[in-house]
Amino acid sequence: MQVGIAHRVDRRQSNERKAAEASPTTDAQGLVEFACECTKEDCERSVRVPLYVYRQLVEAGNQYLLQAGHHAFASYRTIVALGLMRIEERA
Ligand SMILES: [Zn+2]
DSSP states (O other), X not given: OHHHHHHHHHHHHHHHHHHHSSSOOOOTTXXXXXXXXXXXXXXXXXXXXXXXXXXXXXXXXXXXXXXXXXXXXXXXXXXXXXXXXXXXXXX
16 A cells, blocks of 8 residues: 555656646647556556646645546545546545
8 A cells, every 4th residue: 555655646746747837748639648646556547637627636635636447545535527537535
């Protein structure tokens, strides 16, 4: 579990760096690709969301961006579910 948390923290830091860029790469729909912030250390999934959505969840402090079926906490609430994208917060 400790390793998993370190993984989640690491993913969040690199996602935050990406979100802080002046003009991160967006796809045709205006979505930015962020790494899944789950605690599975071998997870290499990515999730695409609008930049403002990612910035809002970072601001919330206890929310994480995840691929469907992946989780950031042992105990969580799903805030947003859209396609394969999930936003969870600690329950
Ligand atoms: Zn994951």
